[in-house]
Amino acid sequence: MKEKSFETQVLHTPFDKEDAYGSLSMPVYNTAAYEFDTAEAMEAAFCGRTADHAYSRITNPTVQYFERKIQAVTGAMSVTALNSGMAAISNTFIAIAQSGANVVTSAHLFGNTYSFLKNTLAAFGVEARCCDLTNIEEVRAQVDERTCAIFLEVITNPQLEVADLRALAAVAREKGVPLVADTTVIPFHVFSAKDCGVDIEIVSSTKYLSGGATSIGGLIVDYGTFDWSRSEKLAAMSREFGATTFTTKLRKEIHRNLGAYMTPQVAYMQTLGLETVAVRFERQASTCLELAKSLEKLSGVESVNYTGLESSPYYVLSTEQFGPIPGAMLTFDLVSREACFRFMNKLRLIRRATNLFDNKSLAIHPASTIYGSFTAEQRKSMDVSDKTIRLSVGLESLDDLLEDIVQALQ
Template identity: 70%
Template sequence: MEEISFEARLLHTPYEKPDAYNALAMPVYNSAAFEFETAEAMEAAFLGYSADHTYSRITNPTVQYFETRVRAITGATGVTALNSGMAAISNVMMAIGFAGGNIVTSSHLFGNTYSLFKMTLAAFGVEVRFCDLKNTEEVRKQIDENTFALFLEVITNPQLEVADLKQLASICLEGGIPLVADTTVVPFSVFHANEFGINIEVVSSTKYISGGATSVGGLILDYGTFDWSKSRVLAPMAERFGADAFTVRMRKEIHRNMGAYMTPQVAYMQTLGLETMSLRFERQASTCLELAKRMKTLDKIESVNYTGLKDNPYYKLSTVQFGPLPGAMLTFDLASKDACFAFMNRLKLICRATNLFDNKSLIIHPATTIFGSFTEEQRVSMDVSPKTIRLSVGLEEVEDLFNDIKQALYS
């Protein structure tokens, strides 16, 4: 049979075991534990000699099927589903990090990721080294024998900065460290992380995948492309498991000890959401691009930031890496914080809410919400301006969204 499409792989991924009633949708296995026929079978499952499920904090049939479908459409060798995007990031760092080690990254990070690196991990002796990831020489200078990862967001939130992934992957290869990337802003259907040298991908599945903000979840994807013998932590495991050393440690130790595994109810909802992700993304991102173009004509908006606009400084690189529709999120600047608040309070259709890529369009003022607990000095260093508004574009008609924006600006 010829190579089948993304959608066909997604929709026709078989169950690990036949369903007793031939259900087309994977049932929700709302069970904490699973019975064994013999003590020997129980021993084999607990020691990893069989793939039988033991306890739903470790594995669950419904969650496993969600992971299998993600693996089928991405080519990842290992997929771990957790209960949030932040759980995915923190579990990755716990799997590869160590006291005295350091992470090289950008200060252009989502607020909680910044806080995790700068504050939470610091208590465990981990250093974070912020630099301009667009400056390859600066990145090289930050990497040393104690660096255990280079981390970035492929399109930063909310700055919408884009770094050259293949250049960074080359630097990581030279330095013997994995490239870890948060790809939440662009879905698997248009962005193929492995093609750009990303070794470990993290995703907030709450966003595009959940199918309209039905549930909170996160994913870790291991592409099996990093030589873990170069990792101070995973080198011993690499002797036995080779390229699978990361996923083995994640599955056998980190995620089960941290207790952040996805629940079967969430996995069921996100499996359904995964089936319509491509269609929703195409509609949302197309609307986002058209809306960005129209918003640039409004004189009360100082600037519109979307990397799909031809005059955006990252347009060329963004198009190479993500195609013509780089996500369904844009930002724009008004005259002041007060102008932002007044505008948001006059909106009638667009919802004032956090989250991204809901079916409804959502708007937020990042400086006073996501980054509200940071000092003004920190916000400046992160390029989070009080004049900036973030808009996540939903499934509404572009005309309705544009009219709502116009009336809120000029009423």
């Protein structure tokens, strides 16, 4: 029998246990704890010798079903669902980093991700080494025996830079470090992180998967492809757990101790969102591409940045890695910060709000909001311009969105 399509798999992933009432949707197990028949069964569950649920901070049937769906469509070894994208990033690095280690990354990162690496981890003795990830030799020179990972966003937000994932994966293999990638801006059905050499994939499921900004969540997707005997922190564990070392460390210690597991209510909503992500993405991303082409022709717009445009320096690489419509986010520059604010204030249809891939189109001025607490020098080093508007394209018609943009530019 041929392999089922993404759309079919997300709709028909079976339950781990048959529902007593034949429900077609996984019920919301809105409970904290679970009863056991015997003390022996309880001991086995708490010690990880069985897959029985013990406490919903650790595992929950509704959340587990969402994880199973992601696992089915990605081919991952394991998936862990947490309560935000930032929780997914922090849990990942707390699992693999230790004092004296470093992370080779880029200054082109989402604001809180950059702050986590540069400030929060730094307080625990972990160095974030920012370099040009599009320059493979520079990356190779930055990786040393204390590097715990190479980390990047596959399309940076808001710079929209694209690095060659296969080339980075080759350096990571050569140097014996895992390649960790935040792939939030491109959903699973159009991009295979595993095929590009990513070992651990991080996703803010708040975005495409939530089904229109219904809830906050994050995912850690472990493909089981890294040899953890080469990890300074996890080498000893790898002798017992092999390919599952990272997931074992994460599930048995880190996520339990940090308490950031996804709630069953969120998992239920995001399971429904996952089932429709393919059709929503096609509409949003197609509209985004056409809108980007139209913006290039509008008076008052200095430049448009979308990696699906032939004018983008990353067009060829982006098309190879992500296909012809690389997501539903674009940016464009106006003549000044003041022009950006005037434009934002005149919008009638597009909402002034943060977040990405809501069903509604959203506009934000990143320099004054997401990066508002950064200094001017820091923003400059991160290529965050005062003249940039970020637009997340929703499900509205192209004509309506373009009309709103045109009137706001006048």
